[in-house]
Amino acid sequence: MEQTFIMIKPDGVQRGLVGEIIGRFEKKGFTLKGLKLITVDRPFAEKHYADLSAKPFFNGLVEYIISGPVVAMVWEGKNVVTTGRKIIGATNPAELAPGTIRGDYAIDIGRNVIHGSDAVESARKEIALWFPEGIAEWKSSLHPWIYE
Ligand code: IDP
Ligand code: MG
Numbered sequence: 451m452e453q454t455f456i457m458i459k460p461d462g463v464q465r466g467l468v469g470e471i472i473g474r475f476e477k478k479g480f481t482l483k484g485l486k487l488i489t490v491d492r493p494f495a496e497k498h499y500a501d502l503s504a505k506p507f508f509n510g511l512v513e514y515i516i517s518g519p520v521v522a523m524v525w526e527g528k529n530v531v532t533t534g535r536k537i538i539g540a541t542n543p544a545e546l547a548p549g550t551i552r553g554d555y556a557i558d559i560g561r562n563v564i565h566g567s568d569a570v571e572s573a574r575k576e577i578a579l580w581f582p583e584g585i586a587e588w589k590s591s592l593h594p595w596i597y598e
Contacts, residue, residue, distance in 0.1 A: 452526065452531060454526075454567045455577050456567075457520050457580075459565060460518035461514075474537055479592070483586050484523055484580075487521055488519060495512045498515070499512065522581070531567055531573050539552035540553075542559070543556070
């Protein structure tokens with residue numbers, strides 16, 4: 451089963467959106483496989499966003515991510531990477547649809563509440579980076595009520 455890495459950014463934690471965001475993934479039917487509140491340091495944030503290191507906003511992005519605790523999660527389910535990105539919403543604020551997390555709770559691109567892996571391969575890398583201790587082994591008993 452596919453897995454994705456989802457992170458509630460410091461603004462999402464400060465604004466009290468943790469329960470709301472977890473609820474959206476839970477109610478969709480995805481399974482929570484990893485969860486922790488963690489404040490990361492600069493080298494760690496730079497590693498997570500290494501692909502963006504040449505961007506002019508990189509330093510501000512790293513400052514933002516290390517500015518407070520984040521909620522790091524692993525969610526599992528059919529097509530969870532692509533569907534997770536849809537639940538999160540667009541990167542560009544001009545394209546944000548209501549009903550998405552960013553569409554409902556964010557205005558600026560640099561304070562957009564939540565991160566989600568953009569591909570199965572980046573999800574694998576991000577889960578390994580954020581959960582070196584490994585993740586929970588369990589199977590939801592809701593499975594037959596969610597998948598046919
Ligand atoms: P994504 O989070 O939707 O995958 P990415 O392009 O991977 O978007 O960028 C990672 C994060 O960097 C974004 O979520 C946002 O917080 C920040 N970011 C992206 N573009 C800009 C920008 O132009 N200005 C400021 N921050 C940006
Ligand atoms: Mg991205």
